[in-house]
Amino acid sequence: MRQLSLDALNPAFQKVQYAVRGELAIKAELLRDKLKEKDHGLPFDKVISSNIGNPQQKGLDQPPITFTRQVAALMEWPDLAKLAPGVFPEDVVARAKELSNEIGSIGAYSHSQGVPFIRKSVANFIQERDGFPANPNHIFLTGGASAGVSLLINMLIDNPQAGFLIPIPQYPLYTASLAQHQGQPIPYYLDESNDWSTSVASIEEAIAEATAAGIVPKGLVIINPGNPTGALLNEKIQESLVKLCEQHSLVLLADEVYQSNLHRPSTHPFTSFKKIVSRLSSPVPLVSFHSISKGVSGECGRRGGYFECANFPEDIIALLYKMVSVGLCPPLAGQIGVDSMVRPPKPGDASYPLWKKETDAIHAALAERTGVMAARLNALPGVSCVDSPGALYLYPRIRLSEKARAKALEAGKEPDAFYALELLDETGICVVPGSGFGQKEGEWHYRLTCLCPGVDEYVGKLERFHLKWVENYGEE
Amino acid sequence: MRQLSLDALNPAFQKVQYAVRGELAIKAELLRDKLKEKDHGLPFDKVISSNIGNPQQKGLDQPPITFTRQVAALMEWPDLAKLAPGVFPEDVVARAKELSNEIGSIGAYSHSQGVPFIRKSVANFIQERDGFPANPNHIFLTGGASAGVSLLINMLIDNPQAGFLIPIPQYPLYTASLAQHQGQPIPYYLDESNDWSTSVASIEEAIAEATAAGIVPKGLVIINPGNPTGALLNEKIQESLVKLCEQHSLVLLADEVYQSNLHRPSTHPFTSFKKIVSRLSSPVPLVSFHSISKGVSGECGRRGGYFECANFPEDIIALLYKMVSVGLCPPLAGQIGVDSMVRPPKPGDASYPLWKKETDAIHAALAERTGVMAARLNALPGVSCVDSPGALYLYPRIRLSEKARAKALEAGKEPDAFYALELLDETGICVVPGSGFGQKEGEWHYRLTCLCPGVDEYVGKLERFHLKWVENYGEE
Numbered sequence: 001m002r003q004l005s006l007d008a009l010n011p012a013f014q015k016v017q018y019a020v021r022g023e024l025a026i027k028a029e030l031l032r033d034k035l036k037e038k039d040h041g042l043p044f045d046k047v048i049s050s051n052i053g054n055p056q057q058k059g060l061d062q063p064p065i066t067f068t069r070q071v072a073a074l075m076e077w078p079d080l081a082k083l084a085p086g087v088f089p090e091d092v093v094a095r096a097k098e099l100s101n102e103i104g105s106i107g108a109y110s111h112s113q114g115v116p117f118i119r120k121s122v123a124n125f126i127q128e129r130d131g132f133p134a135n136p137n138h139i140f141l142t143g144g145a146s147a148g149v150s151l152l153i154n155m156l157i158d159n160p161q162a163g164f165l166i167p168i169p170q171y172p173l174y175t176a177s178l179a180q181h182q183g184q185p186i187p188y189y190l191d192e193s194n195d196w197s198t199s200v201a202s203i204e205e206a207i208a209e210a211t212a213a214g215i216v217p218k219g220l221v222i223i224n225p226g227n228p229t230g231a232l233l234n235e236k237i238q239e240s241l242v243k244l245c246e247q248h249s250l251v252l253l254a255d256e257v258y259q260s261n262l263h264r265p266s267t268h269p270f271t272s273f274k275k276i277v278s279r280l281s282s283p284v285p286l287v288s289f290h291s292i293s294k295g296v297s298g299e300c301g302r303r304g305g306y307f308e309c310a311n312f313p314e315d316i317i318a319l320l321y322k323m324v325s326v327g328l329c330p331p332l333a334g335q336i337g338v339d340s341m342v343r344p345p346k347p348g349d350a351s352y353p354l355w356k357k358e359t360d361a362i363h364a365a366l367a368e369r370t371g372v373m374a375a376r377l378n379a380l381p382g383v384s385c386v387d388s389p390g391a392l393y394l395y396p397r398i399r400l401s402e403k404a405r406a407k408a409l410e411a412g413k414e415p416d417a418f419y420a421l422e423l424l425d426e427t428g429i430c431v432v433p434g435s436g437f438g439q440k441e442g443e444w445h446y447r448l449t450c451l452c453p454g455v456d457e458y459v460g461k462l463e464r465f466h467l468k469w470v471e472n473y474g475e476e
Numbered sequence: 477m478r479q480l481s482l483d484a485l486n487p488a489f490q491k492v493q494y495a496v497r498g499e500l501a502i503k504a505e506l507l508r509d510k511l512k513e514k515d516h517g518l519p520f521d522k523v524i525s526s527n528i529g530n531p532q533q534k535g536l537d538q539p540p541i542t543f544t545r546q547v548a549a550l551m552e553w554p555d556l557a558k559l560a561p562g563v564f565p566e567d568v569v570a571r572a573k574e575l576s577n578e579i580g581s582i583g584a585y586s587h588s589q590g591v592p593f594i595r596k597s598v599a600n601f602i603q604e605r606d607g608f609p610a611n612p613n614h615i616f617l618t619g620g621a622s623a624g625v626s627l628l629i630n631m632l633i634d635n636p637q638a639g640f641l642i643p644i645p646q647y648p649l650y651t652a653s654l655a656q657h658q659g660q661p662i663p664y665y666l667d668e669s670n671d672w673s674t675s676v677a678s679i680e681e682a683i684a685e686a687t688a689a690g691i692v693p694k695g696l697v698i699i700n701p702g703n704p705t706g707a708l709l710n711e712k713i714q715e716s717l718v719k720l721c722e723q724h725s726l727v728l729l730a731d732e733v734y735q736s737n738l739h740r741p742s743t744h745p746f747t748s749f750k751k752i753v754s755r756l757s758s759p760v761p762l763v764s765f766h767s768i769s770k771g772v773s774g775e776c777g778r779r780g781g782y783f784e785c786a787n788f789p790e791d792i793i794a795l796l797y798k799m800v801s802v803g804l805c806p807p808l809a810g811q812i813g814v815d816s817m818v819r820p821p822k823p824g825d826a827s828y829p830l831w832k833k834e835t836d837a838i839h840a841a842l843a844e845r846t847g848v849m850a851a852r853l854n855a856l857p858g859v860s861c862v863d864s865p866g867a868l869y870l871y872p873r874i875r876l877s878e879k880a881r882a883k884a885l886e887a888g889k890e891p892d893a894f895y896a897l898e899l900l901d902e903t904g905i906c907v908v909p910g911s912g913f914g915q916k917e918g919e920w921h922y923r924l925t926c927l928c929p930g931v932d933e934y935v936g937k938l939e940r941f942h943l944k945w946v947e948n949y950g951e952e
Contacts, residue, residue, distance in 0.1 A: 003759070076545050080563070084563050104533065143807065245477075300583060300584055301583045325498075326626075
C-alpha cells in the first residue's frame, strides 16, 4: 500500500502557523523534562513559561477564585452539600442548587448553544455592562473564545478571495484560522509610536490595497484590549471603526476577552463594541467574543466563553445553531464557569468578602507587575516597551545589530526567534518572538506575559541576558 | 451597507445536515417549554428525548459513576480533602492528589495533546485491552470523539474529489463533517437482513462506483459497535477490512465509542481495530476514537475522549499537534474523565464495591431494556427490528403504506420524518427518522435510544401510537 504522507493531506493545514505553542514552547517542554534529570547541566533550575496567557499554570501567580471552584465542586457531586455541612457558604449552595435545577447533571449534553438559563445570565451581564439589551438566543456559549472565532471565520469565507482585516501585531489565532479555512488575511498596522493605537486611515489603506489585489474584505478583526499590545480603544475611534464597517459592509469581529484586565481603568477604560453599535443604532453585523480564560477568572482549562451576535438575521443564527449542534455542546464545566464570571457574588452575599479580596489582589498584582516590568525593560539599551494599560502582556521592541541578524540568518532563524531561543537556552524563560504576531519589516519584538511571580528574579534574569547579548553582538 | 445574508456565506455550511439535533429535536424543545404552560392542551405530560445518546439527561436513567464525580469534585476544590475529612474514600483522595501533582490546577491550559500523564494511562488501558503496546505520543485527548473525527476528516481531504467510505446507516457526524470540509461521502450499505453486518463486497462495489465517478477514496469509516445499528463486527471480517484498506491505501477511521456498551458480550464481544492491525502487523494507518460520553461513564457534558493514531509518520503527528495547539487544549474536566474511565477502581480499592455495583446495574438495565424493546417493536404490524447486541440504540424498520407516503409528500416531509413528527405530537416521544442516518431507497426507519426508564409506559405509548397509525393509514 501507499504510505500516508504529508503531500496527500489538506494543503491548508501546512500553511497554519501558531507561534504561541510553536518551536519555543516545544523546546521549553523538553527543557522542563531535562531539568528532572540529576545532572542536567542547564544554566537554570526552572523553566518560566512567559509564552502564553495561562494564569493558573504551575509556577505562575493567579490562583483560582474560590467561589467559582466551590460552585463547580458542588455541581460535580451535589451530595457534598449534605455530606459536608457548613463547608460551603450558603450562597454557593444556593447557586449550585439553582444551576442543578436548570441543568440537571453536568454529565449530560446541554442545548448545543449552551444552557438557556446561563445564556440569560450572560444577556443580563451584557445589559448591565452596556445599558443596552442583549438577546439570549443570539448568544452562543463556546469552549473558549477560539472555537467561536474559528467557526465564524469558517462561516464567513465564501470563496478563496474572501479577506479579513487583521491588526499587526495580532494574536495568531486569526491568521491560523484564515489559513485553515482558506481565506485571506488583510494586515493593517497598529501605531507603536502612539501606544499601539488603531487608525481608520491605516485600515482604509489596507482595504484599498487588498481590493486592488482582487481580495474581497468580509470582516474587520479588532482585539480590544489588544493582544499582544494591551492597548485600549477610546470610544471616538470605536465609533469611526463602526462607521467604517458600515461603509465597507464588513462584519465586525470584536475580540474582547481581556475586557476585565484593566491596569489603569480611570484613564484607560473598556467600552464594548456592542455598546457603541447599540448607541449608534448601527446596522453593522457584530460578533463579540468573551472568555473565562482571562480576566480575574483565569479558568483556561475549563474551556468556556461565549460570543454574542448583533444585527444577524435569524436564518444565519439558525445556520450557526446547526453547525454547533454537530459538535453537540460546549463543555458544561466551561458553561458553569461562564455563569460564575457573569454572576459573581454581590455585596451582602456570604462569599462576597473573599471574592472581593481575591479579585482585588489579582488586579493589583497584575497592574503593578506590568508597570515595573515595562519600566525595567525600557531602561535596557536598544529596548523600548509600551506600558500596556490592559491585557496580560508586554510587547517590547528590541533593536538587533547587524552582527546579531547575520548570526540568526546563519542559524536559519528570524532574528527575534534567534534572540528568544538564546534567552530560553540561557535563562529558562520562554517568550514568543514578534515574528509570530507580525511586525513591520525590519523591526523585532517579543511578547511576554506579566503573570510570573518574583519580578526581581525574573526580570533580573532578562536584564542580565540582554546586557550580555549587547556585549556579544553590539547595539544596532 | 449591504445586509449580511445566507448567500454571502460559506456554501458548504448550508449542505451540512445533522438530524440528531434537527427539526424533531428543536420541536421537542418547544413542546417541553409549552408543557410548562398551565393549559398547554398537549396530549402528553412529558417529552421523552429518545433522539440522542445522552445517558445522564433529565428523565433518563443512567446516573453518573460516584468515583468519577468524587475525583472531579476534589480536583475542583482540593481543600475539600481536609475540610470534609472522611467524606471522600481514600483511593479517591489519593487519585486526586496524584492527578494534581501532574496537572497542577485544572484551571490551567494543559499540553495541547492532553496531559502527558493521562495519555500514558490511556496507553496502558489500550495495552491491557489489546495485548499490544500503545504510544502516548500518538494519542490525542479531545473534547469528545466528534472533535477528533472532524479534525481528521478535515486533514485528510486534500481536494474536493477526496472521498470517505461511510456505512449506511451512519451516525450523521460523518456526512456533516464531509459536507463542512468539502469531501465526498462514498456510501456502502450494511445488511439489515443479516443483523446489519458489514461486507467487504459491498465496500468494494462502492469503491468501484466512486472511482468510476472520479472520486478518490481516502478513508474507510467503520462504526463498531454500530450507530445506529448496534451491530458488532467479528474478527474475521475485521481482518478482511484491514486487508481491504491495505489494498486500496485507505486510512481506517474506527469509531469505537460504544466499545463498552455490550449487551451479550459472550456471543458478541468487542475487538478493537488496533488489536487486529497490530496482530496482522499491517501498515494500514488507523485512527481509533473513544469517548467518555458513552459506556458506563456516560459523561457527555464533560466533553472528553481520545483518538489513537497507528502507523502515522511523525511529521503527520507533528501536523496534528500544531492544529490542536491552535485550539489550545481539550477541556480538563473531560481529560480527568478520561483518566477515570481508563483507570477505574480495582478490587481491593475503597471505591471498588460501589463502582462495581453501579456499573453492573447500568449494563444490566441497558441490556434488558434493549431486549424487551426489540421484542415488543417486532410484535407490531409492519415493524421489524434487529435486536442490537451493543451501543445504546434500536433502529426499527417501519413499512409505510402508500396512503401514509402520500400524506407525507403533501406535508413536504420524508415519510419517516412524517411518522416521527406525528409520534412526537401525539406522545411526546422524540426519535430521529432514518432519513437522517441513511437507508436504502424506499425503506423507512427511525432510531430510538434504549436509555428511557419505564419501558412499559414508554413502549406502551409507542405501541398505541403505531396501532392507531396503522388504523389510519393501513399497512404497506
